[in-house]
Amino acid sequence: MYIGTGNGFPWNIKIRSPGGGDNLYLSSIVALDVKTGEYVWHYQVNPENSHDWNDAMDIELADVMIGGRMRSVLLHAPKNGFFYAIDRETGKFIQAGEFARQNWAKRIDPVTGRPEINPEAQYPDGKPFMMYPFPNGAHGIQAMSFSPKTGYSYIPVMEGGRVFVDPANVKGWTYKPGMMVNTGLGAPPANLVPPAATSKLVAYDVANNRIAWSVPQPGVFNGGTLATAGNLVFQGTNDGMFNAFSATTGRKLWSWPAQNGILSAPISYSVGGRQYVSVITGFRSSFANSPNWDYRQQQRRLLTFTIGGARKLPRVDPVDEPIQDDPAFVVDADKAKVGAGIYNSSCIICHGSGMVAGGAAPDLRKSGVPLDAETFRSVVHDGALMSRGMGSFAQLSDAELEGLRHYIRQRARETAPKGK
Ligand code: HEC
Known part of the structure; x- marks a missing residue:
């Protein structure tokens, strides 16, 4: 049994x-x-690990001709941007190559399998470092897939x-209890802002340890992939399409509007001699x-497709909800x-970057x-919506809760459509 382990914190x-x-x-x-x-054995992908790397991404087992043998x-494309092939019987490192933009390692040593970390990437002496990939990963928890037919792995990749x-207090830093996120990092300087993240579907040629093809994709988070014996790759995207690509070239062959963003991996199966493809629609992201x-x-x-399937989805007309405000509320x-x-440490991951939600x-x-201090307290501090997925941040002080209300109002006004 193979287990990919998580990160440490801070x-x-x-x-x-x-x-x-x-x-x-x-x-x-x-x-x-x-x-x-x-x-039995272990292979540590990121010794030390100062960057929120983890190996919770899927692991695949395959038999591949590498170097004539x-x-x-065991195939693995973790957050850190390298695609690994490891001998699954012994745990011995075979090879690793970049499947996405990365600048934290010079290379993975081909003999020891250890990364040669770029010293700047350890952000020494308080020097900030703009690192690629970002902690969402080059590859997140959306599953990749491997096709024995092409010898390629198909990875939904993010680049940010x-x-x-x-x-500032690296020596006297203290742990914040409760649901707070404890990164042990400082606030980035205002003049160092990463460009908007992008995404692509990457086919990685395992035997040759290099990218075979890649196609750009919308937004940042896209769905898991399914490679089929019919030489197709199925994948949903965050713009609400369900697509099929040629597994050999990446050319898009089919596309279907699913009325929602898709993150899950499709599956394929047959019942009574008929082949089906099913996928769950649903979307969450930290970005708009x-x-x-x-x-x-x-x-x-749960959507299910088959050749000759003719049913349609009922029409939906999403409503663009207005931004709320109370003119009497004066932002401090x-x-x-x-x-x-x-x-930005503890709400952003679900409620969205810049206060613009991305579906989570x-x-x-x-x-x-x-807008109402008491209701806000009952939700955020007391956990009134706990059973619906909004936790309780009971350690927040009154001043912090009030600060959150002011920041929410500030961002609401800064992002409100002009002239309204
Ligand atoms: C792990 C994800 C997650 C995190 C982190 C999180 N929230 Fe939530 N929050 C939710 C979900 C999900 C809901 C919707 C619950 C429901 O269906 O009523 C919600 C609802 C809320 C609501 C009620 C909105 C409404 O109109 O009903 C407020 C206010 C809120 N969250 C504030 C915060 C604040 C402030 C933080 C950070 C201190 C935070 N949340 C962190 C997931 C999260």
């Missing part, structure tokens, strides 16, 4: 483990004996940067999309700054809840 190893060291078994692939559960390999920098899928209006469905810039710090949670600019 992310910053200068705080987590000031004495250094590999920090086993963070960011590793660990093989256990399936009968006894006993440890048939190898039983994130600034890593020590916090085009179109942007409203959390409360999403069409979350200092309070908003307190709120921004909390929002309601858009707080469009919610009446932050």
